[in-house]
Amino acid sequence: MQDDLILETISVTKNFFGDKSSGVNNVTIFIPKGKVTAIVGESGSGKTTLLNLLYGTLEPDHGEVFFKGEQVLSRQKGLQHAHKVMRMVPQHDTDLDPRISVWDTIFEGLPAEDQSQAIHRVTEALNLLNIYPLREMPFGKLSGGEKQRVTIAKALISRPEVLLLDEPFNQVDATYREGLQHDIRYIVKEWKVTVVLVSHDPAEILSMADELIVLKEGEIVENGSPEQLYHSPKLMYTAQILASCTRLTSAQAKNCGIKSKRSVIIVYAEHIKISSIGNKWLVKMVLFKGFFEELIVEKDGLTLRALNYDRRKYPVGSKVGISIGKYFEFGKWES
């Protein structure tokens, strides 16, 4: 195993009740040390299953999982070094005791030796995750987002080597989410934690991850850096996961001024330029997005999503022209 890798799976398969369409099939992945690797894919593609295989809560039917070159067995077969230095923040509610205060919930995970250092660490984690004012609240009385932050704080405080995060911010409100993502990214870099992240949120994936692994129907279909996969996706599946986009047939693409012989054309909203010239497309909807708008424009029954930074210039009902700067072409088999 290379020094810069910390976790790997070799041809790992895990199906449920012998059903090959469930779980993951023949998955080989390499997780680089000290980086954030995101596992992405549509719902049911096997992301959580893969995370549980890495964490050892599931045992593969075939194949092996390695931590620093040593085979990781399932937790049912006994606790190993790898299990002790990995922490998982699960997608849904944890088994944390609802009656215990936030402070004690986090504190109880620490080794007892150095009390003053433990107090310092808990205070630091509570402040970092903006939950210090909640320290005396029983865990069960917190909102979903607050619980997620406590669970992340608890996982981080033990300074794990690997942190596995399953949709970690899905209940954190949008205003706070970006700051939290930034803080987590800062901590993982500072503390040299390796993170494996499962997420549905394209903005989260692109801003947090160093590496992406794309899962489809339990198999790896693409991997690479966020920039690479965003700007040059090999599959339309990947493009659709990572970007706000419109899928066109070649006939529809022709109506947008694109000549292509391929069967599917994917256009990212950001690559459609709106102008007053042309005046052929009807603005059906204007979605306020803060410093920009998303326009839904229509012509001859075809609808496109476009971004507009010149806010309020094109109200609903106005006619606009469009030009498409960049697009991706795919054959049927590249879905």
Ligand SMILES: Nc1ncnc2c1ncn2[C@@H]1O[C@H](COP(=O)(O)OP(=O)(O)OP(=O)(O)O)[C@@H](O)[C@H]1O
């Ligand atoms: N314990 C289980 N028993 C039976 N089938 C399961 C079990 N866990 C997962 N599956 C099936 O395996 C497939 C992959 O599930 P998994 O939870 O890994 O997907 P996912 O990509 O994490 O989905 P989501 O994004 O919706 O959380 C699904 O078809 C699911 O129904």
